[in-house]
Amino acid sequence: MPDIGNKILQLREQLNHHNHQYYVLNDPEISDYEFDQLLQELIKLEQQHPEFYDANSPSQRVGSDINKEFEQVKHVYPMLSLGNTYNEDEIADFYGRVSKQLMDESFEIVCELKYDGTAIGLTYKKGQLVRAVTRGDGVQGDDVTANVKTIKSIPLALKGDYPDSFEIRGEIFLPHEGFKRLNEMRIQDGDSPFANPRNAAAGSLKMQNSAQVAKRPLDCFLYYMLGENLPDNMHSANLDKARTWGFKIPEHIKVCKNISEVLDFISYWDNERHNLPYDIDGIVLKVNNIDQQRSLGFTAKSPRWAISYKFKAEQGYTKLKSVTYQVGRTGAVTPVANLDPVFLAGTTVQRASLHNADIINSLDLHEGDMVYVEKGGEIIPKIVGVDESVRQPASVKIEFIEFCPECNTKLIRIEGEAAHYCPNTDTCAPQVKGRIEHFIARKAMNIDGLGSETIDLLYKNGFIKDVADLYQLHPMQLSGLDRMGDKSADNILKGLEASKEVNFARVLFALGIRYVGETVAKKLASAFKNIDDLMQASLEELVNVDEIGERIALSVTDFFSQEKNIGLIEKLKLAGLQFKLSDEEQASHSTKLDGLSFVVSGSFTSFSRDELKGLIEKNGGKNVSGVSSKTNYLVAGDKIGPSKLAKAEKLNVSIISEDDFKKMIE
Numbered sequence: 001m002p003d004i005g006n007k008i009l010q011l012r013e014q015l016n017h018h019n020h021q022y023y024v025l026n027d028p029e030i031s032d033y034e035f036d037q038l039l040q041e042l043i044k045l046e047q048q049h050p051e052f053y054d055a056n057s058p059s060q061r062v063g064s065d066i067n068k069e070f071e072q073v074k075h076v077y078p079m080l081s082l083g084n085t086y087n088e089d090e091i092a093d094f095y096g097r098v099s100k101q102l103m104d105e106s107f108e109i110v111c112e113l114k115y116d117g118t119a120i121g122l123t124y125k126k127g128q129l130v131r132a133v134t135r136g137d138g139v140q141g142d143d144v145t146a147n148v149k150t151i152k153s154i155p156l157a158l159k160g161d162y163p164d165s166f167e168i169r170g171e172i173f174l175p176h177e178g179f180k181r182l183n184e185m186r187i188q189d190g191d192s193p194f195a196n197p198r199n200a201a202a203g204s205l206k207m208q209n210s211a212q213v214a215k216r217p218l219d220c221f222l223y224y225m226l227g228e229n230l231p232d233n234m235h236s237a238n239l240d241k242a243r244t245w246g247f248k249i250p251e252h253i254k255v256c257k258n259i260s261e262v263l264d265f266i267s268y269w270d271n272e273r274h275n276l277p278y279d280i281d282g283i284v285l286k287v288n289n290i291d292q293q294r295s296l297g298f299t300a301k302s303p304r305w306a307i308s309y310k311f312k313a314e315q316g317y318t319k320l321k322s323v324t325y326q327v328g329r330t331g332a333v334t335p336v337a338n339l340d341p342v343f344l345a346g347t348t349v350q351r352a353s354l355h356n357a358d359i360i361n362s363l364d365l366h367e368g369d370m371v372y373v374e375k376g377g378e379i380i381p382k383i384v385g386v387d388e389s390v391r392q393p394a395s396v397k398i399e400f401i402e403f404c405p406e407c408n409t410k411l412i413r414i415e416g417e418a419a420h421y422c423p424n425t426d427t428c429a430p431q432v433k434g435r436i437e438h439f440i441a442r443k444a445m446n447i448d449g450l451g452s453e454t455i456d457l458l459y460k461n462g463f464i465k466d467v468a469d470l471y472q473l474h475p476m477q478l479s480g481l482d483r484m485g486d487k488s489a490d491n492i493l494k495g496l497e498a499s500k501e502v503n504f505a506r507v508l509f510a511l512g513i514r515y516v517g518e519t520v521a522k523k524l525a526s527a528f529k530n531i532d533d534l535m536q537a538s539l540e541e542l543v544n545v546d547e548i549g550e551r552i553a554l555s556v557t558d559f560f561s562q563e564k565n566i567g568l569i570e571k572l573k574l575a576g577l578q579f580k581l582s583d584e585e586q587a588s589h590s591t592k593l594d595g596l597s598f599v600v601s602g603s604f605t606s607f608s609r610d611e612l613k614g615l616i617e618k619n620g621g622k623n624v625s626g627v628s629s630k631t632n633y634l635v636a637g638d639k640i641g642p643s644k645l646a647k648a649e650k651l652n653v654s655i656i657s658e659d660d661f662k663k664m665i666e
């Protein structure tokens with residue numbers, strides 16, 4: 001029935017148009033009631049005619065009741081963060097660096113607001129939204145497409161002359177009004193309110209039920225486009241274009257010709273931000289010209305062509321009630337300040353981290369002091385100053401404790417380190433439990449059903465003393481615990497069984513060796529391939545691995561020099577954990593490009609730039625973004641950035657073609 005098909009298409013078009021008018025342009029043309037009538041009509045027709053199903057129909061924005069875990073998706077372009085600056089001097093430094101690297105070429109800086117929400121990458125193919133992925137760890141994130149589709153200001157289908165395939169990134173946030181409404185509803189429902197709009201936005205996006213997400217008044221600004229065929233060579237022009245395709249592109253953007261225009265923009269918004277209907281926490285500065293962006297490149301963490309300026313944090317003024325001490329998994333003892341509650345940047349603050357003894361001393365903290373607290377970005381608040389003018393003359397200076405508050409062992413301080421440690425690694429409870437908690441964490445062994453409360457109970461009952469004991473647990477020991485049913489116990493056992501498949505790199509990370517985080521664990525696993533070779537590795541062999549410095553190497557050799565750790569690994573081996581790379585992991589790696597670093601620039605015929613970079617890594621090489629004297633090869637494609645080429649020539653870096661490269665890995 002072509003009539004029905006046409007009717008459905010027409011309704012979808014109408015609804016898309018009205019969504020855009022309402023949510024992007026703030027200019028509705030019809031009433032909510034009329035909109036709802038159209039939507040109901042569409043839903044009915046689609047139900048009667050499932051042959052016209054379309055994943056991007058506006059009817060799909062209501063979400064689905066199906067619960068689902070998120071799939072992890074690798075970002076096509078890594079999702080990096082921005083370097084921070086806090087004052088005019090640092091902005092001037094950034095300006096100077098850019099200017100120098102561009103060899104005094106003139107450049108424009110685009111100033112944008114820095115939206116305080118949660119980052120999202122949207123991929124469009126042939127004008128259709130195909131995927132929405134969170135930042136995750138920057139390399140891969142959660143596929144939250146179903147949830148993102150419920151955000152009405154995000155177009156599901158584009159209009160106009162968009163490129164065939166591209167990614168656009170932005171920030172999902174909750175405006176103040178929506179935040180207030182949401183929290184009122186939560187309080188009514190007996191749920192605890194969200195602390196601030198950012199938490200609420202991030203939390204909403206991660207809900208497992210998109211029908212629930214649809215009820216949250218989320219919004220999204222887009223600010224960065226990526227792809228091989230962008231319409232323009234200027235970032236600002238691309239955003240203008242994207243606006244015509246239906247995206248909500250922020251209005252408050254300024255293309256600045258010089259640093260004084262940048263500083264004006266910053267100081268204007270430092271005041272004016274309080275009048276915006278949503279939170280911003282700073283200003284983002286971006287080099288406008290994309291060729292120039294390319295030639296500036298990236299550091300490991302962030303682009304060299306962009307930076308953020310963070311507004312000064314709000315300060316609170318309150319009374320220090322006491323200082324208590326926490327012992328972490330590594331035995332480090334952290335002092336915590338307990339404060340009279342004070343409202344600060346959206347939340348009530350009662351505790352602040354004091355980091356270490358030096359900080360306490362440099363603040364010259366006394367009991368009962370009136371102190372200034374700040375939230376450094378989003379992390380735990382810290383004490384930034386003391387009001388000495390109101391200090392009671394008899395008040396006692398705060399001295400760091402000498403004995404562990406948990407096990408009473410005398411604390412030690414390692415030369416050159418700021419922290420105090422409890423050396424009783426074997427029986428100091430928070431250390432033992434902390435190591436086990438780290439081991440079972442999602443990014444480590446990811447043991448389903450097991451949480452810190454259960455660990456606590458198992459430990460108290462004497463069932464576990466180290467991570468290897470987890471694999472010896474008897475079902476009865478679990479089901480006999482307080483508030484633990486047979487089903488939960490079974491779940492834990494299944495989780496433990498499944499963890500035997502977790503790959504070597506994650507097992508290595510799970511061991512909790514100091515300074516061996518996720519990335520370092522991956523590097524060590526692929527360099528040494530199995531635990532035995534890693535255990536035998538000398539300091540020299542370790543520091544020869546790319547990005548492994550002496551501090552990490554020392555910590556690794558120290559860990560493996562301890563009898564008890566060797567014993568632990570033996571027990572874990574017997575339990576069946578993975579202590580070597582899998583055959584597939586081995587097969588997909590070669591060492592042809594070991595120790596060589598590459599810069600890839602331009603476009604290629606047999607693969608995309610990212611495929612090429614992937615090949616470099618698979619063969620043991622390293623991708624770097626900018627040409628330097630340490631670069632071994634510049635792989636030059638079509639339309640290669642002229643400044644890269646010039647720099648490579650100047651520094652005598654070998655410039656190779658796509659074909660040359662293919663020969664290298666043959």
Ligand code: IVH
Pocket residue numbers: 080081082083112113114115116118119120170171223224284303306308
């Ligand atoms: S551009 C490679 N523009 O701030 C550059 N980011 O720490 C990508 N953010 O991850 C980011 N407003 O979540 C950019 N106008 C804006 C932004 C913005 C907020 C967030 C974003 C990013 C983080 C950087």
